[in-house]
Amino acid sequence: MAFGVTVSGKLQTRQIVLNDTTLRDGEQAPGVAFTTAEKLSIARVLASAGITEIEAGTPAMGYEEVSAIRAIVEASLEATIIAWCRMKRSDVDAAIESGVAMVNISVPSSDLQIAAKLGIGRVAALEQLKRIVGYARDRGLDVAVGGEDSSRADVNFLIELITAAKNAGARRFRVADTLSVLDPDAAFALVAALRANTDLEIEFHGHDDLGLATANTLAAIKAGATHASVTVIGLGERAGNAPLEEVAVALKQLYGRDTGVVLPELENVAALVAAAAVRTIPLNKAIVGEHVFTHESGIHVDGLLKDQRSYQALDPQLLGRSNRFVIGKHSGIAAITALLSELRLSVSAEESRVILARVRKHAVEHKGEVGRETVMTIWRELCERSLPKGA
Ligand SMILES: CC(=O)SCCNC(=O)CCNC(=O)[C@H](O)C(C)(C)COP(=O)(O)OP(=O)(O)OC[C@H]1O[C@@H](n2cnc3c(N)ncnc32)[C@H](O)[C@@H]1OP(=O)(O)O
Ligand SMILES: O=C(O)CCC(=O)C(=O)O
Incomplete structure (x- = not known):
């Protein structure tokens, strides 16, 4: 009805x-x-x-x-x-x-x-x-x-x-x-x-x-x-x-x-x-939970970057909120590339894959999101390693 x-x-x-x-x-x-x-x-x-x-x-x-x-x-x-x-x-x-x-x-x-x-x-x-x-x-x-x-x-x-x-x-x-x-x-x-x-x-x-x-x-x-x-x-x-x-x-x-x-x-x-x-609001509590507009999975982030409608039915703006992407164990290359480009850091396709592998390891070891600072540190270490000796 x-x-x-x-x-x-x-x-x-x-x-x-x-x-x-x-x-x-x-x-x-x-x-x-x-x-x-x-x-x-x-x-x-x-x-x-x-x-x-x-x-x-x-x-x-x-x-x-x-x-x-x-x-x-x-x-x-x-x-x-x-x-x-x-x-x-x-x-x-x-x-x-x-x-x-x-x-x-x-x-x-x-x-x-x-x-x-x-x-x-x-x-x-x-x-x-x-x-x-x-x-x-x-x-x-x-x-x-x-x-x-x-x-x-x-x-x-x-x-x-x-x-x-x-x-x-x-x-x-x-x-x-x-x-x-x-x-x-x-x-x-x-x-x-x-x-x-x-x-x-x-x-x-x-x-x-x-x-x-x-x-x-x-x-x-x-x-x-x-x-x-x-x-x-x-x-x-x-x-x-x-x-x-x-x-x-x-x-x-x-x-x-x-x-x-x-x-x-x-x-x-x-x-x-x-x-x-004196109650905690669960992160995933419908509508008001901190994480209900946060995305980590590579396939979702890739889809959202291409067209928001691919993974969004409830518009966060209706609630005065916005989408947020985080980097973590389930990130994909599109998310890593988007973040690095936002940070104006250039990487090759091969380097993105190496960074993603390090990100996954870090997420499992620390059981959580991988912050921007950490991704930048991983990027910096990778660059230093690939620099020719004495440079
Ligand atoms: C499903 C619900 O949410 S119902 C609402 C529940 N809310 C509350 O209980 C609010 C907090 N309660 C309180 O502060 C107290 O229970 C009070 C002040 C309401 C009553 O305290 P007391 O007088 O000590 O009674 P007590 O809590 O021990 O027992 C409840 C009494 O209300 C009676 N009662 C319960 N519902 C009703 C009702 N709808 N109409 C009339 N009497 C009722 C019971 O029969 C019992 O009476 P009795 O003492 O003669 O057997
Ligand atoms: O009687 C009522 O007003 C409803 C009380 C109540 O909270 C309930 O039954 O769950």
Whole structure:
């Protein structure tokens, strides 16, 4: 099915809204603990990067968290600040204290979670949800209902929850694949079934235990989700959430869909969050990894030098970045010749082959790229050796 086409076949022109939950689900990653100042800086860079919804934290955690969320609200960013709540009046009261205008009220939706966590049944969970949504609406809050563990729930019960949420005044239902049990086909089918039964906003919240969070999120959007939960560099519970940078760029690159995210800001946002989370961004991390536009293999470098399109689908300029060539074990003659010519060093074809052999040996011995200085040293030594004695 083509992107942007609903199950009923109607073309959609809507913009996909990304709800960034780095400050809530992201911070639930083991060992991650942001200070209030870090939370505020992250919220600021997210808003400057065009994110219009920020799930900023869990007010039920107490005074510090409420103050941090309040500081973000008081920064008057161009974004809706959302607080995460359980179905408890005290959680909603704490959210009100934090100053947010919108809450996400979470309801365990699978039979297993309803029974195990809350010790009640479906009917009681439904009643509790209605009461709390009404309580929040009466206090002027916008309400999204978070269907925790939606992907293991009975779809008919999800529809009952959504109907109850809507009747109580909620504007959105979040379909959470809490434990990553969906693949893209199943994510599409689930969201399509819900889409066919409600006109509420639908947010998809994917986790990455199987490395499918981004794919599942795209499938959910194809099926009619209007919103997607994301976190910077995929920070979040266990293997994390759908990464903001992957979802925003994939939507643009694959489907030409704009999320309002300023793509060249993503690298800075990722660096800030990684530093505050004390996490390292893997060199090969999609979109924001240092090496994702770096090329070493001889055949690739040769192809890129002849025509960039031969080995480039995602234009680094879209992200304010550029291609980089490095010399290493997999370099070929074209890369060596190009580098030496850039350095204005002349070599014969035979000398290039000798330099390449030395480069390979050096790369294996030092397990890494071979820097320009090293290539120049190899070149110099070769020249000295070929000079006639006494010259
Ligand atoms: C999938 C997700 O990401 S869910 C969000 C997870 N986020 C967090 O846990 C945020 C950090 N958590 C915390 O700081 C604490 O757990 C708090 C402040 C929220 C609660 O702390 P405590 O009162 O000590 O409760 P504790 O964490 O031990 O247990 C959770 C309680 O919430 C209840 N609960 C869980 N989900 C819900 C819900 N959606 N609605 C109502 N109650 C819920 C549990 O039944 C349990 O209640 P019980 O103590 O009566 O059995
Ligand atoms: O209930 C929600 O809002 C979703 C909670 C969550 O983070 C999840 O289920 O993974």
